Amino acid sequence: MQSASGQVLLNNKEFQLMEYFMMNSNQVLSTELIMEKVWGLDSDAEINVVWVNISSLRKKLASIEANVTIKSARGLGYQLMVEA
Structure with missing residues (x-):
């Protein structure tokens, strides 16, 4: 991924x-829904894998000064926000 400020590699x-966030921008997505759509129904992964990957993605977005952020909606999930 890249912006005017640099680029980062995503796993x-x-x-x-x-x-998935980009396809559903400005929508609040529950952790469970993210887990289902990104990791799949048959995944043995724990829910905290979502939190860890969102944290990593947030850091990478911040490092390139991207105009998008992933916001937490307490008790609801996460939302990709495009900043003007």
């Missing part, structure tokens, strides 16, 4: 996560 799950 496979970060890429899938970012893609």
Whole structure:
């Protein structure tokens, strides 16, 4: 991923996560829904894998000063916000 300020490499799950957020921008997505759509129904992964990957993705977005952020909606999930 790149912006005017630089570029970062995303691992496979970060890429899938970012893609899912972009397809659903400005919508609040529950952690469970993200887990289902990105990791799949048959995944043995724990829910905290979503939190870890979102944290990593947030850091990478901040490092390139991207005009998007992933906001937490307490008790509801996460939302990709495009900043003007």
